[in-house]
Amino acid sequence: MTGTRAPLPAQTSTAAADATTPSARRPSPLHRVLEAVGVTNVSLLIALALVILVIGSQNADFFRGSNLIVIGTAVAISGLLAVVQTVVIIAGGLDISVGSVAGLASVASAMIFTATGSTAVLGLAGAVLIGLLCGLVNGAIIVYGRVNPVIATLATLAAFKGIAQLISNGRAQGYTGSDPIFIFLARGSILGIPTLIWVLLLVAGLLHVMLKYTDIGRKIYALGGNDAAARLAGININRYILAIFALAGMVAGIAGVLITARTGSGQPISGSEGLELEAITAAALGGTALKGGKGSIISTLLAVLLLGVLINGMTLLGVNPFWQNVAKGTLLVVAVVIQQLRSGERRVGIPQ
Amino acid sequence: MTGTRAPLPAQTSTAAADATTPSARRPSPLHRVLEAVGVTNVSLLIALALVILVIGSQNADFFRGSNLIVIGTAVAISGLLAVVQTVVIIAGGLDISVGSVAGLASVASAMIFTATGSTAVLGLAGAVLIGLLCGLVNGAIIVYGRVNPVIATLATLAAFKGIAQLISNGRAQGYTGSDPIFIFLARGSILGIPTLIWVLLLVAGLLHVMLKYTDIGRKIYALGGNDAAARLAGININRYILAIFALAGMVAGIAGVLITARTGSGQPISGSEGLELEAITAAALGGTALKGGKGSIISTLLAVLLLGVLINGMTLLGVNPFWQNVAKGTLLVVAVVIQQLRSGERRVGIPQ
């Protein structure tokens, strides 16, 4: 009988009959733009515009090219961790150890650099490799030790930090400030854009392409959205989880190298402590669902930028750091509330 | 399957078939003890016993009564936050702002105390009230602003901290060290057990009774386990969420008062920063499912104790702080892995 069956509701789209059914309502052009850019991005852009307007109107220096570059370089390291954290969260995990891994990698890069007679490439490669190993350790603890990612990486947050302190004896290591490669990373630029920003854009771009345009990325969304569905569909989810934590470790390793480059020495703690919260804040502000399955690199980048502009602007305007804390908290809430108002969700229960 | 059912027809020839049905298999006594105490608690107790054994065998001072009291008082403040965090997590939320609230309450208690001509009771009441208000703000942002709890309380973590810094100008406030009430809180004891420990036990006890024996507690588990189910079962989930965050704020306020009492002055930051991670670590180590719906106050208390004993013991043994980090991370992983091995779960996907 199905062959001859009359069309079912969703299919019919005669204007009159369906005026009341939602699927038939024609979206307004505004609505369609909103759909394409995404509610999250639109609200982040609105928040960004507002913040820029307020700051710019108080101090026109804000718009100087050099300041934009200052903002870009200031957010590069936390931005790197935020974009990779986005991938981890989309997959249904969370990596709290990224800051410690960056610290360990920073120290290691400087120590290897020094030990190999100032061979920067070895320092770089070593740091990224160590990051990768740390990530694999995280992944293995989670998958094979059956430890929840939050507690596993809280544990390795402490452990990796301890290792960084032990190998460096708690001291800043080496001096990379006269090596051309490290200098290029810290202060060089290509086409007028600082290397630091290029690194962030490159990593973010790769991750974006992976998430949106490869089957790997789509499987990551599936894994985070419903791991049973992913597993039953034949996805080797353990391998994915391992790979994603390894990736996070690797990117944290890159961040560690950049910390070394920027400060001129390997820093076991300084400059990497607290980065995990910044990364999670940016990812969450970018609308990444902390339960997994939803999020986008672009939104996270916008959130990173928003936070960076806000902090830069407040410092520029000479706002006292105590007020900065209050303002930052308020803006975080406002930015998310804007998103939620647009989505028209009902006000029941715990969001996301 | 049921014992009362009529004899089976011809197909099943032997009565022996029934011997294999589930109701017929008796669990072993060991298994039943395990069931009653709970796998999590058993594994925490095992870990605790191991740690105590190792430390005690190295240094008999560990077992001195005075040291046990020291451990208790050292964990009292973070323990308070851990037990209330357990309730928040069971309900499906997370409160990252507890440390800031405690700092704000600490400063406020000392300032009110000073301003009211050393009236300790007002300082105490004021601090708890401020904690409650902070909690209500969190709850309102979450429920009515539709902001995910993590990002909402990350935001108020910054904002409350800023407020504490602003009212105190970033400096410790007042001196409560000569007031009998504050002294009693910090150093007094009842029946030989320090007041601090009594406060923790009292709060933990109340929360335990609430969770286990009242309909409120059962509804909190339902809310965290499946909020749609809770809602459709007629539970006013918004009111519950608000109340739970208010509760968390209140307990953080009490923690703030204790910080003031112990340090003798209102501390805006010092003493409360980082408490949120400690609380979450303890709750997670105690087997609280970070997705909500599962957890127990007793397990969290055991986890708090385990962490406290570990840190005390390592200090006692003179372990270098860097190694302490490594050891703490390792123990965290080991303790959870023991739990998981016992549960016999399959090693696929992200745990919990």
Next chain:
Amino acid sequence: MTTTSTPPTLVAEGIGKSFAGVHALTDVTLEIRPGEVLALMGENGAGKSTLLKILSGDQPPDTGTLRMHGEPVTFSSPADAMAAGVRVIYQEPEIVPHVSVAENVYIGRLPATARRFNRRALRERVRADLERTGFTGAIDPDTLGSRLSAAQRQLIEILRALTSDTAVLAFDEPTSSLSDAETESLFRLIRELRESGVAIVYVSHRMKEIFELADRIAVLRDGRLIGVRPAAETDEEELVRMMVGRDLSSMFQRRHTGAADQPVASTESRRPVLELRGVTSDDVSDVDLVVHAGEVVGLAGLVGAGRSELARAVVGDVPLRGGQVVVNGRPLRLRTPGDAVAAGIGFAPEERKADALLMHRTVRDNLSLAVLDRLSRLRFVRTRAERELVDRYVEQLRVRTPSPEQQIRKLSGGNQQKVVLARWLARRPDVLILDEPTRGVDVGAKAEIYAIIDELAASGVALLVISSELPEVLGLSDRIVVMQNGRIAGELDRDEATEERILALAIADHAAEGASR
């Protein structure tokens, strides 16, 4: 159709499986042959789903072996089984919430060249699949997974199977939330697959479907294979006897007697308890409906007709855009379902896993959830009273569980459903709305549930029962309201209702609309 001489595609030999003291399967040996539909029957908790999970590699068997085309195989993950050509459609559809329907269907097998994921090709392919399967109207490939109704979720599971190239295909209660129209499409597709030589396993509690589709019928009881019968050589009665181990025919005779006949209820039976006046929500328009005390109103319609949506609007779970809900003459102010529950409305939703169950809590916790306030004194839950209540319902509905303290996720699907029902039966509200109450429930328990519905009606409760199983609607209701496209398409009295007339109402308007276009 097929002769026993055809070599089997898949053989399960001596399969045994137990979970912490529960023997789910004991020494089950089954042959699954190409070009044949093998039906699998058994009471709730008999072990059907467990057997399928073993076939799919989702769970390893404790004992026994699988042989594929004569060769022993070990499936350590669903991926392995799929690679070998075995695919299982699960009882609880697993849907990825934030990706499209199209991706959901092809999850794990996305069209990609050199890893590059081809969105357009995917959409085209799914459109074609929908066309071929006849589900085009039921589901839009671009919708997000989180927005799907229970039936649509089930259709996705079905599409996953129908679009994969497999030698063995197993369906675990695929029609439990589908209406007859979708079921027909599914059957046509299954028959096509059978013709092309696929070996099919089909699990269902619906006798009608079994006899319509199956070539052979295997019956499980308490994890043991009781026997396998050619469909042509057996009948309902024998199957029931095999399933429950005794004669259950008496149960089928306990048909609904009609509340009006009950002397107790008759005096107040015409008193309207639930009145909907022009109820309108996002997906429901202008619904007027009255349910009287002691009356059972059946709500029928095709998938997506808006029945579940109406129920949610009535309990305040989706916002009312217009109209009024009146209970016992008092208009309600509905902000949340809590208001509806307080006003005396109970609602057992259709999707037990998503909307009703606390998966990690015990049977007891799940069952008593809606009556906790009544069981509490000074907010302390009276555990004795609670235990008595739970024991009573566990026994009455024959919930198969080692104890009320068992975690509910460890129960079979049908037993979980019984607990959801028990939650609301225990509350005894003035108005009870049941959305697909017997979804996945076995024959015996179904009869039990019907009896309870009767009893509730007799005691003056107003019942609104949503069901996609027409015989159920017909057998149970005093009055049948048919919905279509979010509106009421018509109403049939108990005496005038037939399957044909209900179906006509459910799709009639469409035909008119389609023609006018």
Next chain:
Amino acid sequence: SSGQEAGSGGGSGGGSDDGALRIAYIQKQGDQQYFVDQAQGAQEAADELGVELDVVDVGTDANKAISAIDTEVARGVDGIIIVVPDQQIGPTVAQAATNAGVPLLASDDSIEDGSGNAVPFVGFNGTQMGEAVGEEAARLFTESGWNAADTRVISAYKQDLSVCADRVQGARSTFEANGGGEVEVIDVGTDNSATGAQDEAGAVITANPGVKHWIVWGCNDENVDGVVTALQNSGVSPDDINGVGLGAYLACKPWAAGEATGMRSALFISGAEVGRTAVEEMVQALQDGEDLPAETFANTEIVTADNYEDAGVVCT
């Protein structure tokens, strides 16, 4: 108990039964290089003197400091040396030590007991460190002959750490008293890390486009290093920067490499020496039954690229 009575001497007898003395060194910020050095110096002294030493790190947590005292008292140490995370907790710390009958020595940050009497002290207190930095900054400023109008001071520190506030306050007042009175001082709030300081300084530099010369000080070497790097990255020549570090452990790195840097000089405070002195004093007091010396100031000096090695700066 009400908690007010003096301790029953829980540890007053001295805990170590084998006769060896046991001393606790409770430190704040044990992961910072200065305090790492301090712990090492203290440990060396303890080894030489044959006493047992417990080093406890309490981070920046005042409450942990109180717990640490309890722990050490409970295990029966004979003396406590403490670097408090916050000077405000001094009375509470002093009270705890008195109750336990254990001698107390403050290291690095001076503290007072409840009646306002100073606790014996070893180190070089924060204000004085700042004053040394301010004096050096004023010297460099005068020497450079810069015009106050196109010069700015960046004072970078974590503003909610009172010890930081004390240091930069000391630097500022001395700088102003020694000829820098006309120069505008810009306070920059940082997280005390080099990267954090770089990021914050970037914005400040933007906000002050006309400035030609910069003077930099801060709460620690990380702050000064970060600001100096940010200035250099924004195109300011090292010659136009007078950075005065605090600690010298990062300042020494470009010096060792022979790089041009705006980090002109740094105040070297030898953590190792403070640690060593503190332990030596405590042991002596315990062994001889004497009172602890009221104040001992450790050796600190301003070092530059030319003399840092001779001064004993360890550059890792």
